[in-house]
Structure formats: C-alpha cells, structure tokens
Amino acid sequence: MSSAADGPDLAFHTAALPVAPEGDALAPVLLRLREIGYRRAVLPPLVPADTDAASLRTAFERADLAPIAMVGLAPGQDVSSDDDDERAAGRAALLAAVDLAVAVGADQLNGVPYGLFGKPAAAPDPAAFERSARVVGEVADLAAGRGVQLTFEVLNRYEEGLVNTAAQAVRYVEASGSDHLGIHLDTFHMGIEEADLPGAVLTALPHLRYLELGQSGRGDLGTGAVDVAGVLRSALAGGYTGRVGVEAFSRALMPGAVADALAIWRSPYDDGLGLAERAFQLVHHAASTRQLHPAVPTQQEVRR
Template identity: 30%
Template sequence: MSLDLKFGVSTWLWTSPFSTETIALFPKIKAMGYDLVEIPVEDPALVDIVRVKAALALHELEPVICGAFGTSRDLTHDDPAYHKTSMDYIEACLDICVGLGAKFFAGPMYSAVGKARLVSAEQKQVEWERAVTNLQKVCVQADARGLEIALEPLNRFESDLINTAQDVMQLVQDINHPAAKVLLDGFHMNIEEPDIEKAILLAGEKLIHVQVSENYRGTPGTGQTRWDAYKRGLTTIGYTGAVSIESFTPEVKELAGAVCIWRPLVPSQDGFAQEGLQFLKKWAAEPLPAAPASPINYQTL
C-alpha cells in the first residue's frame, strides 16, 4: 500500500532568516517537484505577506509556517515579560498563516529551544502548567483565525520539557482544546523514541505534520532511520498530510551553531533537496513492509 502524501522542504536547508527575498528559492523548489515550502519565521517583520503570497501562487506551492523559539520566546519562563514577548510573536505568526493561506502554525512553542536543565519535579510541574495555560490562550487565538497549532517534541539536548510523542500527547490532553495538534520530527524521534511506529500510532489523528531528515540531519535514505517503521505507522493511522525535509546549511553560521552542525553534511544543499525528495517519493510508493519479527528474549533461553 502506498502513502498519499504531499512533500515539502524548509528554506532553512539553504538560508536563514527567511525574508521576502527568500522567495527567490521558490522556482527551484517547485522545479524539483515539491508541493509545499516550509517557511520558518524568525522575524515576522521580514515577511511581506502580499509578495510572498503572490510568489506561492505563481509557483503553485503551499505554505507551512514554522516558529523559531529562541531564548526570548519562552512561555515557561519565571518572568511574565517573556510570556508577553512570546505571545506577541506567536500572534504575528498566526496572522502570517492567515495571510499566506497556511492551515496551522508549527513548532516547539511551549518553551525556548535550548532550555535543557536538570530541575526539580516541583519546578518542572510549575513550568508544565505555565506551558498549558499559555498554549490554551494560543489555541483560542488560532481557533479564532480558523487555524490549528502543531506542537513539536524536541530531543533532550534542546528541551527538558517535551521530548517524546507521549510527552506531547500529554500536553495536548492537558491543553484540552481542539486546535492543539502534533508535529513529529524524525531527527528528534531517532534520538528519543524506542519505537518510531508506536510513537506515530500514539499521536494518531492528532498528527498533522511530519518533518524528516536522516538520523545525522543528512539526506533521507542515507543513514540509519527506520523508514519501514515510519511507513507502517503513517499507513496505520491513515496519514494524508505532508512529509517535509527539515535540515540546515553550515553556511549560515548563526543557525549552524544553534543546531550544532559543524561540518558540511552533503556536497550541495540542492543535491540534498533533490536526492531527498527522490528517496521520499520512492519510499511512499513502495508496498507496505511487514513488521519485523519479535526480538529474541535471551533471558528465556
């Protein structure tokens, strides 16, 4: 059974920050065969909605809007001023979603990326409750605009709050708003999930977007990722959304430093995008792989 998917790519593969001038990438992205483009909004002021919308229409690309949550954007911070900064930024991104015709706003918006500490259970509960309360407000804002939010778990080196599908599903349950949905990113899953297929099944109907790269952030199909597990999981839940490549270029030093890419992962970023899409289309079209045999329990032998 093949998967009926759309395929996207993040402009972070080539550049940062996204600005109106980044629309120069759109013809190339479309010519490669992509259906959509991920637009990471680091600074909403850099996005001319009218021009970007016209470029999307001209090149027949759908937009996915993703957030960038640096240290100043933290809904779990002890200082409420950070909550205000975060909410203002999120609201601006929601308006960009509406202006460009996106259906949801995605990202790890519960806390600042890189906030990874060993804290007490009491402090973690306080921050969890702040995330829930503030994201309930975000959901109300999104719903008023006809949008959803896609909450993304991050690996342990980038967040101490939400690392797994189980974590994010608990967060969605506590938010208890229909606009709260889930994004799963394969890079983080390859670090945190014991079983990719089970993680996808746990997200189930809440899963509205999937990001992929290889386990080392490289081109899909060139590493250790269990693509068979992805295929079984997405097929079982009837996923019909997009699978989008997200990785980064070492040429943008600030971004590369933020995601700890210290060397080129590929000979060219264009090759990354082209070969990654070729692999993903072949993967989606192949027959559903059988589940692996149960592992041997050596304790019973």
C-alpha cells in the same frame, strides 16, 4: 506536478538551501521545488516586524506552492515561566507569529511555541508543563479561528526539556484543553528519544499534524542511522494522511549563527535541491510500497 493521488502531501524546509527567506530570493527555488513535486515549503522562524510578508506571499502564489510558517520564542517570552509578564509576552509573540502566518498565506504554523530553545539547565518543573500547555492551547484555538493549524515540534533533550517524546506530546495536548493543537514529530529527534519510532508515531497519530523526516547526520534521508522509509511506511499504513516534511542541514549552506544555534558543525551535502530530489523519490517509493510491509516494523527492520 503532483496530485493528491501521487503520494503524501510533501513539504521541504528551505533551511536546507542556501537562500535567504525573502520573496525575490526564494522565488526561483520555490518554482524548482514545485517542479520536483513538492506542494509546500517551510519557512524558518521570522521576525514579523522585519519580514516583507507581501513579497513572500507573492513568491509562493506564483510558484503554486503553499507556505508553512514557523515560530520560536526569544528570552523573556517563555510561556512556561512562572512570571506573569513573561508568559504574557510569550503569548503576544505567538499571536504575532499567527498574524505573520496569515499574512504570508500559511495555514499551518510549526515550531517551538511551548518554551525556549536550548539545552535545559535542570529537569523541567511539572508546573511549567501545565502553564505552557494552557497558553499554547489558547493560542491554538485563536489560530484555528483564523484558519491556521498550530503544531508544536517534539525536540530532543539537548534542545529542549519540556516535551521530548510522543507520549509526552499527547499529554501536552490533553493539558492544553484545545481541540486544535497538533503534534509535529521529527525522525531526527525521535531517533534520540524514542525506543520504538513507528510505535511513537502511532501513539501521536490522533493529534499528529506534521511528520518530519530527518536523518541522524542531518543529510540525505537515505544515509544515516534512522530508517526513515520504514517509519514513513508504518505511519501511512497506520492511517496517517497528514503532511510530511523533509528537513536537512549543511553548515556550508547556512548562515553561521543559525548553524551554531543548531549545532550544525559539518556539511553532509552541498546541493540542497539535489537532496530535495532524492528525498522526494525516497518518500514516494516508501509510500508506494507501504502495503508490502507490516504497519509496525520490527526493531530489526527499524535499525536496518
């Protein structure tokens, strides 16, 4: 078991594992993640009406592991839409996701609450940015009143068009008018969109509530084009004390429809718990050596 002094408050995304997001199926996996040293596990987006929240909550409690919930919007629920009814449907979906987060015992709700997942057909409308931010900011305030931190993940241009960089994310928070809305950065997406990954983290730092570590090939954190350890060291040296997540995807371990939606065509690993162990070691080594590195590594270090 780990304690706060042992390193970052670390979460592992259960999508990296060949297990259904159900209490009975997840229970042994959650226990193993806790043995490795993780403090949290991330659930995929769930349909509230189809989810046995009580069994999930029990599985997490028995494992002494905290859940992080996720949300995504379906067609007809776009909070950036200029259609009042569609925005209202999106708002309702977000509030239902907050209800589910509370029911499973999560104090954080990650995901994409600001628009529809998928490659945009055209450049986003600035008015859509403002409409989305107002709705999401309102929901963030309501969620905070129920003990849930709402964050939004910054995706790359091929998965969403409204918010792609840390600088845009900060503007989105400002446009939301909320003091409770948080930013979720993911090094996989940052590797596509950001010219300076450590600098982007520092840009978002005042609002950063979740720093997710993912590699360019979606596999082991130590194999790929992103200097995951360097970004993490920089964030910690720059003063980040929030939650850190590990995410990976392998087609062989995922439902086909989910793999298709995320464009996961390959299988970079075949043992999700083995990947979890290696990621835990990488994160804790990076955290223990952060004082040996500058707060913001040079670009040569980032590319290493």
